[in-house]
Amino acid sequence: VSPVYEGMFKEELDAAAKRHADVSYEPQLIDATYAMLLTTSGEALVIPALNRDGDTLSDLVMQMFGTIAGAESTLLAFKDDGAVAVAMTEAPHGTAPALEGKNVANPMAMILAVGSLLAYMQGDAAHVAS
Numbered sequence: 001v002s003p004v005y006e007g008m009f010k011e012e013l014d015a016a017a018k019r020h021a022d023v024s025y026e027p028q029l030i031d032a033t034y035a036m037l038l039t040t041s042g043e044a045l046v047i048p049a050l051n052r053d054g055d056t057l058s059d060l061v062m063q064m065f066g067t068i069a070g071a072e073s074t075l076l077a078f079k080d081d082g083a084v085a086v087a088m089t090e091a092p093h094g095t096a097p098a099l100e101g102k103n104v105a106n107p108m109a110m111i112l113a114v115g116s117l118l119a120y121m122q123g124d125a126a127h128v129a130s
Helices: 007-019 030-039 051-064 108-118 124-129
Strands: 073-078 084-090
Touching (some): 030 051, 073 108
């Protein structure tokens, strides 16, 4: 574990695990996480990860279960009371310049990203739309 890149992140996860002792917590290095994902039977997992690791993990998982174009990514920042302060969503696969003008790009990830963002917006109309 790199004290600079991962140190504070692990400290925060360790502290959260102590506060929520009823939640299973099994810290592991990123390479072990990749190996575990390749042998999973599809059960639901929550894998907290730093941005770089989360990007590569999500790309691997999306491809294992279909396509990298079929999911959204949501980044959240929280207030001290646990309420969401900032929500940002995106299509995690990035751009596909090779598909430009061919009318074959899959818009599903962007549609899902917008729908996910609506869930964090204020007002009844946003929640109905999502």
